[in-house]
Amino acid sequence: EAGVVQSPRYKIIEKKQPVAFWCNPISGHNTLYWYRQNLGQGPELLIRYENEEAVDDSQLPKDRFSAERLKGVDSTLKIQPAELGDSAVYLCASSFGGGTEAFFGQGTRLTVV
Amino acid sequence: AQSVTQPDIHITVSEGASLELRCNYSYGATPYLFWYVQSPGQGLQLLLKYFSGDTLVQGIKGFEAEFKRSQSSFNLRKPSVHWSDAAEYFCAVGVPNAGNMLTFGGGTRLMVKP
Structure with a gap:
């Protein structure tokens, strides 16, 4: 079974530019x-x-x-405009409701220059 | 609000030696407790979790952790460390009935000497 999928893995942008990250959770995780x-x-x-x-x-x-998170499945996180302080790794996780563990994707490493 | 403290930022152990990583939490009731491991450039992998019941929890890769309510601690242990265990370790607290949102500690970086 596929885990949590994130894209892109890496992103370098100039400050004040927009950026978006995408996440596909584990099937069935609400x-x-x-x-x-x-x-x-x-x-x-x-x-x-x-x-x-x-x-x-x-x-x-x-x-x-x-x-x-359209249709309750995939999700998109957007930053507009990006600032230098937004440089970080953005992690997506999913779980089958509360009381269960969360599974993490590999993350998107954002560098704002 | 809950919080998590991992007092040791860096720990170095020799391969084959035992390991204990400390975790203290602050929360008004019994939380859910987790240990995750993160290798460079990777996401977080769950090592073990505590929800209720037996306070000694077994996880993957030979790790275990013990929940001590009186000390508000959830320390991670391994009897014999392997070089492949070198990574960043995060303790996390989840609030029951709050969608399992996690509050993480600052992490402990483990280095293993040959």
């Missing part, structure tokens, strides 16, 4: 998470989806970040 991992730190939750509904986005910087 809960999807986006985390951001700064260099040398643990991941921090940005947003959680239950099916297509964003149920916790309190840590998402809404002035420049947006996310969507």
Whole structure:
């Protein structure tokens, strides 16, 4: 069975440019998470989806970040415009509801120059 | 709000030696507890988890962890470390009935000497 798939793996952009990351969760997993991992730190939750509904986005910087999960499957995280401080690894994870473990993708490493 | 502390940023052990990575958490009740491992350029792989029941949890790759409620700790152990265990290890807390959102510690980087 395929795990959580993220693309692209790496992205380098200039500041003020837009960027988007894509995530395909494990089949049947209704809960999807986006985390951001700064260099040398643990991941921090940005947003959680239950099916297509964003149920916790309190840590998402809404002035420049947006996310969507159409049809409750794939998800896209967008940054517009990107800033130097957005350089990080963006991790997607999915789980089969609460009370079960989350499975992580390999992440997208974003470098803003 | 919950928090996780991993006191050791770096640990170096010799191959074949035993290992213990420390994790302390802050949460008002019994949380879900996890240990993940991250190799360079890779995502997070779950080593083991605690939801309830037996406080000594066995995981993959020969790892185990013990939940100690009185100490708010969930330390990870391995009796004999292999060179392939060199990686970053993250302890995480999940809040029951909150969609399993995880709060991670800052991580411990393990280096293994030959």
